Amino acid sequence: MSKRFFEIALAFAAAIVFLAPAPAAAQTSSTAALTKEGAKTSTPPRTPDGKPDLTGVYTNASVVPLERPKDLGSKEFFTKEEADAYAAKALAKTEVVAPGTYGDVHYSMAQFGLEKGQSKVAGNIRTSLIVGPEGRVPPLLPAAAARQAARQAANRGHEFDGPENRGLAERCIIWGNEGPPMLPQGYNSNLQIVQGEGYVAIEQEMIHDVRIIPTDGRKHLPADVHQWFGDSVGHWEGNTLVVDTTNFTDKTAFRGSGENLHVVERFTRTDADTVKYEFTVSDPSTWEKSWSGEVLMSKIDGPIFEYACTEGNYGMRNNLSGARADEAKKK
Amino acid sequence: MGIAVLVGAAVPLWAHHSFAAEFDPGKPVKLTGTVTEMEWINPHSWIHIDVKGPDGKVVSWMVEGGSPNALLRRGFTKAALPAGTEIVIEGYQAKDGSNRANGRDITFADGRKLFLGSEKTGAPDEK
Numbered sequence: 173m174s175k176r177f178f179e180i181a182l183a184f185a186a187a188i189v190f191l192a193p194a195p196a197a198a199q200t201s202s203t204a205a206l207t208k209e210g211a212k213t214s215t216p217p218r219t220p221d222g223k224p225d226l227t228g229v230y231t232n233a234s235v236v237p238l239e240r241p242k243d244l245g246s247k248e249f250f251t252k253e254e255a256d257a258y259a260a261k262a263l264a265k266t267e268v269v270a271p272g273t274y275g276d277v278h279y280s281m282a283q284f285g286l287e288k289g290q291s292k293v294a295g296n297i298r299t300s301l302i303v304g305p306e307g308r309v310p311p312l313l314p315a316a317a318a319r320q321a322a323r324q325a326a327n328r329g330h331e332f333d334g335p336e337n338r339g340l341a342e343r344c345i346i347w348g349n350e351g352p353p354m355l356p357q358g359y360n361s362n363l364q365i366v367q368g369e370g371y372v373a374i375e376q377e378m379i380h381d382v383r384i385i386p387t388d389g390r391k392h393l394p395a396d397v398h399q400w401f402g403d404s405v406g407h408w409e410g411n412t413l414v415v416d417t418t419n420f421t422d423k424t425a426f427r428g429s430g431e432n433l434h435v436v437e438r439f440t441r442t443d444a445d446t447v448k449y450e451f452t453v454s455d456p457s458t459w460e461k462s463w464s465g466e467v468l469m470s471k472i473d474g475p476i477f478e479y480a481c482t483e484g485n486y487g488m489r490n491n492l493s494g495a496r497a498d499e500a501k502k503k
Numbered sequence: 504m505g506i507a508v509l510v511g512a513a514v515p516l517w518a519h520h521s522f523a524a525e526f527d528p529g530k531p532v533k534l535t536g537t538v539t540e541m542e543w544i545n546p547h548s549w550i551h552i553d554v555k556g557p558d559g560k561v562v563s564w565m566v567e568g569g570s571p572n573a574l575l576r577r578g579f580t581k582a583a584l585p586a587g588t589e590i591v592i593e594g595y596q597a598k599d600g601s602n603r604a605n606g607r608d609i610t611f612a613d614g615r616k617l618f619l620g621s622e623k624t625g626a627p628d629e630k
Contacts, residue, residue, distance in 0.1 A: 272531065274523040277595050279606040283618050284548070284569025285577040332524065342520040344546070360573060377572060379546075477572035484544030487520035487567075494525050494598035 216411055216441040221369045223387075224411045226439055226447055229474035232354065232467050233293045233361040235262035240300030240307030247299055248307060255297040263289035286359040294446065294468040301355070301465040309463055312428050316458040320428045332495030335488055342488060344481035346400050346424070347379040352417050352435040353426075353451035356467060363469070364476045365439075365447075372406055372413060380479040385415055393419050398431055400424060413439040429455045445471040520546075525567075526605050530596040534564055534604065535612075538588045543571040543581060550606065552590065564602040566592050568609070579618060590617060 217225045235258065240248075250258060269275035281287045300307035312320065330337050341347045349357035354376065362377040370388040375381070387406040397403065403419035415437040422431040438450040447469040454462035536552035548568040553561050574583070589612040594604040609617040 272528050274528050276607065277522045277526045277528050277605055279522075279568045279594075280608060280616075281569065283606075283609060283616060285573035285618070286569050290573075290577070338520075360570070378570075477575055479545045479570065479572055481546045484542070484549075485546055486549070487525060487547060490597060490599075490603065491520055491524040493601075494527075497599040 219367050223367065223408055224413070224441060225367070226365045226372070226413060226441055227367050228447075228471050229362065229364045229476060230447060230469035231292050231294075231361050231472050232356045232363065232449065232469045233288060233291050233359075234296060234301065234356040234467060235259045235288065235293055236296050236298050236301050238301045238355060238465065239309060240302065244299050244307075246305040246307070248303070248305060250297045250299055252297060255295065259293065259295070263293070281359065288359065291359075291361075292470050292472050294470040296468055298466065301467055303464050303466055309427055310459045310461055312458060313460060316428050316430070319430065320425070323425070332492060334492070338488065338491070340423075341379070342491070344379060344485055346381070347376075349378065350376050350381055350383075350401065351426075351451075352383075352402065352404065352415070352437055353453060353465065354437075354449065354467070355465075362472065362476060364474065372415075375476060377476045378479050379481045387413070392416075395419070398422075402433070402435070409438075411440055415439070426453070427458075429453075429458045432457045522567075522605055525597060526595040526603075527598045528595055530598075532592075532594060532596050532604050534566075534592045534594075536564065536590065536592075538584055538586055538590060539563070540586060541581075541584045545570055545572070548574070550584065550590075550592075550609070552592070562602060564592075564604060566594065566604050566606045566609070568606045574618060577618075583618065 219225045219227070282290070285291075302308060327337055332338075335343060347357070349355050349361065354363070354374070357378070360378050364375045364377075366373050366375075370386060372385045372387060374383045374385070381401070383401055383404055385404045385406040387408065389407070390405060392405060393399075393403040397419055398421040399419055400421060400423070402417040402424075404415050404417040406413055406415040408414070415435075417435040417437070418433075420426075420429070420431050420433040422429075424433065426433060433453070433455045436452045438448075440448045440450075442448050449467045449469055450464065451466075452462050452464040453459075534552065534554050536554035538550060539553055540551040542549040542551070548571045550566045550568060552564050552566065554564055555561050591610050591612065592604060592606055592608070594607040597603040611617060
C-alpha cells in the first residue's frame with residue numbers, strides 16, 4: 173500500500189474522529205479502507221432465514237494494546253513488516269521475574285497452554301485497538317474522576333474484609349473482556365456466535381456468560397432496569413449486525429463509566445475466517461466525547477469449554493484466609 | 504478487575520485472582536511427590552500430591568495451576584496426569600500456612616516439563 177494511500181486514509185480517519193460521534197456508516201467505510209483485513213470485505217454466506225451468517229467459534233486474541241503506546245504518537249498503523257516484527261516480539265515476550273517477589277508467585281502460563289503464542293492471534297497492522305489519531309481513551313471528566321476516586325476510597329483498607337470487597341472477576345460475577353465492548357484479554361479470548369431467527373447469542377468462554385441479543389425490532393428495557401451486561405438490541409444493516417446496548421449498572425464501571433454507558437457494536441464478516449468487530453463507547457457523564465475501537469475475531473476449532481467459575485473458586489477462600497494470616501502476623 | 508490491569512501489566516495480573524494475596528513469596532517450597540488426584544475444575548486446576556518427608560511421614564499438598572479448558576483445547580485429557588505419577592513442584596506456600604502452593608514450575612521426576620512433552624498437543628496453531 174502506498175504512502176499516499178495512508179496519508180489520505182489518516183486524514184479521513186482524523187476527520188471522522190474530530191467530528192465524533194460520526195455516523196456509524198461513515199466509520200465502517202473508513203476503517204474498512206484502512207485495515208488490510210477490512211479491505212477483504214466479501215459477501216458472507218446466509219443463515220436459513222436469510223441473514224448474514226456470523227456463526228462460529230472465534231478468538232479475539234490480539235497483541236495490539238487497547239491504547240496506543242505514547243511513543244507511537246499519532247501513528248495509527250504499522251507497515252506489514254513493522255506489524256509482523258511487533259507481533260513476534262510481543263508473542264516471544266516472557267516475563268522475567270525475580271524469585272521471592274510477588275511477581276514470581278504464579279503458575280507457568282506455558283504449561284497450562286495460556287501463553288498468547290499458544291493460541292491463534294489475528295494479524296493486525298493497527299498500533300492500538302482504539303481507532304483515530306489519538307488512539308487512547310479520552311480523559312475522565314472531573315465528575316467522573318471524583319466518582320471513581322470515591323469508589324476506590326470506600327474500599328481502601330477494606331480490600332480483603334470479605335468477598336464483597338473483592339473484584340468482580342474474582343467473585344465470578346463478570347470478567348472484564350465480556351463487555352460490551354468485548355475486548356481481548358490476557359489469555360483465552362474464545363467466544364462463540366450462534367444465530368436463530370430473531371436472535372443472535374454470543375457466549376464467551378470466560379467466564380461462561382451468554383449475551384442474548386434480540387434482532388426483532390424490540391425496544392430497550394425501561395430506563396430504570398440496570399443489568400451487568402446492559403440491555404442489548406440488534407438489527408442488520410446490509411452485511412453488518414449492529415448491536416445497541418444501554419441499561420448498564422454503574423457497578424460495571426467500564427474504564428470509569430457510569431450507568432449512562434452506551435455501546436454500539438458492529439459485527440461484519442470480512443472473509444471466511446474473520447469477523448471485524450467495531451465498537452463505539454459513549455457516556456456523557458464520564459467522557460467529553462465518544463471513542464471507538466476495532467478488534468478482529470479469527471475462527472478457531474471448537475468447542476467452547478465449560479468455565480464454571482464459581483464451582484471451584486477456592487481462590488476466594490484462600491485469598492481471604494491469606495489476608496487473615498497477614499493480619500494475625502501484624503498484631 | 505478492569506481491563507486496565509489486563510494489558511501492559513508488569514507482573515502476571517491476568518490470573519483469575521491475586522496469587523500474591525494467596526501465597527507467600529517469603530515461603531518458597533520444592534515438593535517431590537506422587538500425584539493422588541488432579542482436579543479438573545474452574546477457575547483453576549488443582550494437583551494433589553503426597554510428599555514423603557525425610558522422617559518417612561507422608562504429607563498431602565495441593566498445588567494451584569491454570570484453568571483446564573486451555574489444556575483440553577491442547578488435547579490433554581483427564582488421563583493426562585494419572586495418580587501415581589511422580590512430579591516435582593517449585594512454588595510458594597499459602598500465606599495461612601496450610602499445605603497449598605502455586606505450581607510455579609512443574610516437572611516430571613526426569614526433569615521434563617509437565618504438559619509440554621506431548622508430540623501432538625492439539626493446539627490450534629499446531630502445524
